[in-house]
Amino acid sequence: MNSDGLPPLRDVIDRYDLRAKKSLGQNFLTDLNLTQKIARAAGNLGNSIIYEVGPGPGALTRGLLMQGAQKIIAVEMDHRCIEALNEISAAYDNKVEIFERDALDVDEVALIGDTKGKDIHVVANLPYNVGTALLVKWMTAEKWLPWFKSLTLMFQKEVGERIVANPKSKAYGRLSVLCQYRADPKILFDIPRQAFIPPPKVTSCIVQITPRVQPANAPDQKTLERVVSAAFNQRRKMLRASLKSLGIDPTFNLAAANIKETARAEELSVEDFCRLALEYQKNK
Numbered sequence: 316m317n318s319d320g321l322p323p324l325r326d327v328i329d330r331y332d333l334r335a336k337k338s339l340g341q342n343f344l345t346d347l348n349l350t351q352k353i354a355r356a357a358g359n360l361g362n363s364i365i366y367e368v369g370p371g372p373g374a375l376t377r378g379l380l381m382q383g384a385q386k387i388i389a390v391e392m393d394h395r396c397i398e399a400l401n402e403i404s405a406a407y408d409n410k411v412e413i414f415e416r417d418a419l420d421v422d423e424v425a426l427i428g429d430t431k432g433k434d435i436h437v438v439a440n441l442p443y444n445v446g447t448a449l450l451v452k453w454m455t456a457e458k459w460l461p462w463f464k465s466l467t468l469m470f471q472k473e474v475g476e477r478i479v480a481n482p483k484s485k486a487y488g489r490l491s492v493l494c495q496y497r498a499d500p501k502i503l504f505d506i507p508r509q510a511f512i513p514p515p516k517v518t519s520c521i522v523q524i525t526p527r528v529q530p531a532n533a534p535d536q537k538t539l540e541r542v543v544s545a546a547f548n549q550r551r552k553m554l555r556a557s558l559k560s561l562g563i564d565p566t567f568n569l570a571a572a573n574i575k576e577t578a579r580a581e582e583l584s585v586e587d588f589c590r591l592a593l594e595y596q597k598n599k
C-alpha cells in the first residue's frame with residue numbers, strides 16, 4: 316500500500332491491464348511525491364473545485380486528494396481507467412466525479428454546474444496535441460475572465476517554452492501571443508522522462524497560466540487570433556506581405572499601429588499585436 320492507503324500505481328496499472336496506448340498519448344506518472352508537488356502548485360485545493368483532464372490510472376488525482384482537494388471533476392476518455400478512478404473516489408468519500416468523455420468536446424461550465432461560489436482550478440497531464448488544442452480552446456474563450464482561476468498543465472518542455480517565449484526568439488509564435496495576451500504563463504518546474512511509464516522521448520514541464528483582467532481597450536479576441544495566425548503562418552515574410560491574407564491592405568493598418576511594414580511577426584510584442592488588431596477592427 317502507498318501512504319494514501321491505496322495500492323501502488325504500478326499495481327493498479329497491472330491489475331486493470333492499463334498498458335499505455337500510443338493512440339491516447341498515454342505516459343503514466345507513478346510517484347505520488349511528484350504528483351503531490353504538482354498538486355501543491357495548483358492552487359488552494361481545500362476551497363476550490365479541481366477540473367482534472369486525463370487522470371488515467373489516477374496518480375495526479377491521488378496527489379491532489381492527498382494535498383487536500385475536496386472536489387475533483389475528472390474527464391477521461393479511456394474506458395479502461397474508469398474503474399480504477401472509481402476506486403480512488405470511493406476511498407476518498409466520493410470526492411471525485413468521473414466522466415468518460417473526450418475533453419475536447421466538453422462544455423466545462425455546463426459539466427461542472429453550480430460551483431457554490433468556489434473557484435475552479437484546472438489540472439491536466441495530457442498528450443501534447445490534445446493539451447495544445449485544449450489550451451487554445453481555453454485561452455480563446457469569449458468570456459473573460461474565464462470560468463477557471465488557473466491552469467496547471469503538463470507539456471513537453473518545448474511546448475512550455477513556446478507558451479512563455481519572448482519576441483525575437485525562435486520559440487515565439489501564435490501560442491505565446493494567445494497565452495500572454497490576457498494571462499500570465501510561467502514554467503514552474505521540469506518533469507524528467509523517467510518519471511513516466513513508458514518514458515516519453517523528451518523532458519516535460521509544468522506550466523501555470525493565470526488569467527488577468529483585460530484592459531477596456533483590448534482588441535476583440537477573434538480579430539486578434541486572425542491577425543496573429545496570418546502573421547505567423549508566414550513568419551519569415553515581412554508583415555506587409557504576410558498580412559495580405561486578411562483581405563485588406565496591411566500597409567495602412569501597420570502604419571496606423573506604428574509598426575514598420577518591413578517587420579516580421581516574431582519582432583512584434585504582444586502589445587504590438589493588440590494595437591494592430593485594434594486597427595484591423597476599426598477598419599474592416
Ligand code: SAM
Nearest residue numbers: 339342343344369370371391392393417418440
Ligand atoms: N494524468 C495521468 C498521469 O499523469 O499519469 C495520465 C496522463 S496520460 C499522458 C494522458 C491521459 O489523458 C490518458 O489517460 C489518456 O487516456 C487521456 N486522454 C487523452 N486524450 C484525451 C481526451 N481527448 N479527453 C480526455 N482524456 C484524454
